[in-house]
Amino acid sequence: MSEMKQADAARGPRLGGQGLSKSFGPLMANDRIDFVARRGTIHAIVGGNGAGKSTLMNILQGLLTPDAGTVLVNGAPVAFRSPNDAIRAGIGMVHQEFTLIPGLTLLENLILGAEPRRGLGAIDRQAAEARAAALAELAGVRIDWSLTEEDAPVHMRQAVEILRLIYRGADVLILDEPTAVLAPPQIRELLALMRNLREKGNTILFISHKLDEVLAVADEVTVLRSGRVVVSRPAEGLDKAELARLMTGEPVEAPTAKPALPGAAVLELDRIGAGGEGAVAFQDFSLTLRAGEIVGIAGVAGNGQDEIVGLVSGMMPAARGAIRLAGQDITRHSTRERRALGLAYLSPDRKKEGLCLDASIADNLIASHQHKPRFAAQGFLKPRAIADFAAERVAAFEIKCASPRQPVRALSGGNQQKVAMARELYDNPRVLLACQPTRGVDIRGIAAIHEEILGFRDSGGAVLLISEELEELVQLSDRIVTIYSGRITGEFPRGGAGMERIGRTMLGEVAA
Amino acid sequence: MKSLQAALTILFPIAIVLLIGAAALLAAGHDPVAVYADLMTEAFGGTRRIAASLSAATPLIFTGLAAAVAFRVGVFTVGAEGSLYVGALMAAWLGFTLTGLNGWLLAPLCLLAGTVAGTLWMLPPGLMKARLGIDEIVTTLMLNFIAIGLTTWLVNGPLLAPGAANSSTPQVVETARLTRLMPPSTLTTGFLIALALLFAYAFWQRRRVGGYETLIGGLAPRFAGASGIDMPGLMLRMLLLSGAIAGLGGALQVLGPIGRFVAGFSTGYGFTGIAVAILARGNPFGILIGAVLFGGLSTAGATIQLFSDVPIEIVNILQGLIMIFAVADFGLRGWFARRAGRQAANGGATP
């Protein structure tokens, strides 16, 4: 290849999409998506949850077939029928869950399935080591290849995940939220690794909702919202506030939100602190939640949300401070005791923590209530009462199912979340701890869930709402509290600040 | 309906095993049809043979149930064997020591002691699992070795029957022995206790709050925790219950067919029980079928030798094959579940 052609190719389109559409039932996950990632560039795909990023990536990987439109490789349309087609086209993806195999060394993991061989089929260890070293040098990272998967630090494992794709011949690397698992210094290392790979001619699709990181490395940015491309443009000239606005759209006040009538304090976090295992130091955190109000916690993931959830739900022990529920000190109470006092908890991890997918709808509806007299007496369940209750809840929350005896797994995401809501809002809880209540839920489901949350507040309930969707927070919250690095950086009443200002405080700027 | 399904999940692997076994028999120069017919006759041909098979199935019902109750909440114990041994030894010890006691008093006392011993034997691994998160497979396996070693040592030393050359305790007093249901068969009231326990388990599974909590806890431990179920405590309790059931099974074996503790009296009932529980997928009716199947096979395997030249090894091979297929199918189910999960994750659509 001549140098001229190389230079040409370096600017040419490597991977793209033209009019890509994909819908699941009524939900349009991808709606006529166009974008082009050029060879030797880092192209960021940003958007909130449910914006359509995952669907797009699955199409680019050959896991999903688009309903309309086409994937473009080197500018030419292709039809991937399986992930193997994508790999042959030089496209590889690093998922949020790693795929390295425990018990094998990093070197063995690197060459697994494509081992360099000597004459009689024996693995050529020297050749493998040489190629591993060359790869690490190319990427500018230090890797101890002799460590086993479980002994290697997380950023090293991630680097191996990436290098393994290059080893297999990929030059388009799709990285799905790669910084989510990393601490800040490791994030800087990863960004450096990405730049190095770009210099060597690789193309990187960087999926993220962390705006700082996107602006730090991306050459071009495609912003998705509600399955559509809002904008696809060079990163140059973009700032955080502009990007946040593009991601979330203009905030719309929910029409159903009546003015809040806050009553007495029901949940008080009094200078609590968590044991220091997380990435942020979570100390001296104080917050008061009143009856009849929704308080939203805004912040970039990993800035203290997990600690708030853990400490309030009782699944994480408090190292310091006190938590009071309805005036009673619950700092040392178990989750069950807290629930008995009126705490309800809508988990962000619906599949593992919010529901039991393999159990029936009825069984999911009575969870945490199973001891109550309506459902059991002297430890004996009342099947008739449970069936009646389930039918009643299914009707009241408009859960679409064939029968309450169906396993929850058979329901759509939105209906699954409605089951969880129907359970948590039963029996007049005092406080609802709602985390990512609409994650992975379609638009109609979102509206229904928002309505339930607002209705609960109107009937005197207190809601602590934690969400990554700024739009959702602004719509629902009577007060928004922004957190950064485990500290409160600002507090805004409903309508008291624009998205831009909230976004800035989310990123560490302390509101005056 | 559920029972039918349980029966089918058990019978399917057995059908495959019979085919493989037939091939092995043919290769070894035996007529598979004749051998299977003999096995059937010896296992279930007539009330006396059925009684013998049910008698052999009795300890397996206990160990199968012991495994199932722990598996239900996600505790993968292999410790039934150890609890069975200590329960059996405890019952035997009281049974030949408290000779002055009335049989109506002594028998329940022996059974209670065996149950308590089996329960306490699971306390260390239970606490280690609940408090420290130490893997129960390793601890319960180690405790099996300790239980077998300890009981063997005791019956070779302090508890050895006077004058005996092999490792066994003296006989339990006659009055404490269990009533035989169909004398002279060794089928005793122990089998009725096993059946009662299965019924109780079936009821508990569906109708008790504990049955509900263990179901949820086994299927989705994090969800159960978030719902306020004390998972470590529940795991501890179910492991203790598992030990209690196995210990009772051991005690019944001593007061029933054997009449004393003999070192090595269990031919791996605890491990066969794991296969029974997996084969039955925790369904009580399935546990009964699985236990009777293995019991019948072992009975028939012994007495078929009186009438044919089939070596005992072929019966052992059949048993081994059934166990393998029980677990292999289990793996397949897990694979299906994962696949379904992946589809849901990728597509957002439900399968």
Place this chain on the structure above:
Amino acid sequence: MFCKPAFAASTALALLFAAPAFAEGRPAALIISQSGLGDQSYNDLAYAGFERALASTGIEGRTVESKEVVAQADEILRRASDAGFGLILDLEFAHGEPIAAVAKDYPDINYVILNQVVPGDNIASVVFREEEGSYLAGVLAAQMTTLPGVEGINEQPILGVIGGTKSAGIDKFIVGFIEGAMSVNPDIDVKVGYSNNFADPAVGMQMANAMYDDGADIVYHIAGGTGIGVIEAAKERGAFAIGVDTDQDGLAPGHVLTSMVKRGDVAVERIVADYAGDKFPKGQTISLGLAEDGVGLSPMEHTKDIIPADVMAKVDAARAGILDGSIKVWDVLSQGAPDYLK
């Protein structure tokens, strides 16, 4: 009678299977003990005798082996009794009580139990006078332990014996061995240990090594599989072991001085022959000792060259003494443990 009509079908089936055998006499069944065939000891030996007897008498026979032989004692014995067998030989020690109970219900069937005495009109009990063979082993070992010029032998008069468990059945061997040794040298030191286990060679090895460390050069084991470790230790140390039950001399050629052989095969062979000749010893206890060739020392294939003729002569003299009654060996079963072993 004892077969209810309901069982007639299966019994008829059984008769059909075994039909040719009934021409001469009803067939015989041998029930293998828990350790199973292939133990290279008790079961294998008895099985060999059974096969020889079947060949020579023309009686039809079956062997029953089951891991569940203990738990299913009654079921197996009754099934064999129902199935038309005329002679049932039982090698399982734990079948003492079950065989007594079953035998009562089948008065026309003959039962044989080994190594213990079970009363019953149609039961024959076979016991071995192991103390006699052990006595000879003691006579031999006590002479060898101080013999100069033999590699692996020190000058100290110290012997060792390891029993599998502290019980009368095992002490029978131990006391015979000590008596024999003391008949040669009244001041001899015989170290006694119990492994509390019949199946752990590692323990046997450990215990034997401890005895060798204390100056013993010959160790007699009565410990089944555990004893294999004793023989292994003798081989490693260049010392000597004495085997038991079967001829174990070949397990470590040159390091197993001799073996105290217990002829289970002879016992089984004799009983089947008696049965075939209609002379079954109903209700009797058959005691097999040196005189009946039921116990004895191995031929010492690998060690006879290092044993001087005068040593062998003394062993032969002791044997003659036992045979003519001038030597009475202490029997723990009938006499209890002697003072030095209490």
